[in-house]
């Protein structure tokens with residue numbers, strides 16, 4: 424095995440986070456009395472994206488994202504709605520919805536026992552813990568690093584240092600970070616000094632930086648990457 428420690432991102436890599444988010448957003452809109460979630464979603468996405476970018480830059484704690492996105496949303500549309508209740512409905516919706524992408528379990532089953540598998544996810548603790556429990560992700564991953572619990576988020580190398588501590592050492596030359604995000608997963612792996620595998624199902628153009636070791640368009644290509652010499 425070329426790589427013996429595999430560090431996985433969760434959202435949009437293993438998990439259909441888009442479906443999860445759509446269902447959660449519908450629940451949050453219901454709380455606000457809005458019956459047509461589609462017309463509001465793109466603006467919500469803009470707000471959410473900007474806040475997560477601030478988290479990646481280390482300017483905002485993940486926990487702040489939870490309610491702030493709905494405060495900004497309520498302000499923007501001048502709604503008479505409680506952003507905290509919306510945030511609660513949204514978090515429950517995120518935790519309770521969204522499946523692993525087809526084929527993911529098969530790949531993880533093949534890798535289990537052959538490599539140390541770790542989850543490294545930027546997310547709110549409550550949401551990610553609900554998903555871990557519902558999808559029984561602790562079958563595969565230990566430790567599970569959730570940025571909202573560690574006060575540090577990818578691409579900050581300190582989240583990988585926490586993982587290394589939990590594992591009692593992490594040989595960098597045989598470790599691989601797998602994820603869909605160039606700004607958090609690929610940059611995070613690069614910052615920590617390990618190889619990276621970019622899951623790029625939509626064939627996005629490869630950025631000039633960070634340097635990316637492997638690129639895969641279908642998830643099961645990971646098996647070849649991990650085993651290759």
Ligand SMILES: [Mg+2]
Nearest residue numbers: 432434435603
């Ligand atoms: Mg992701």
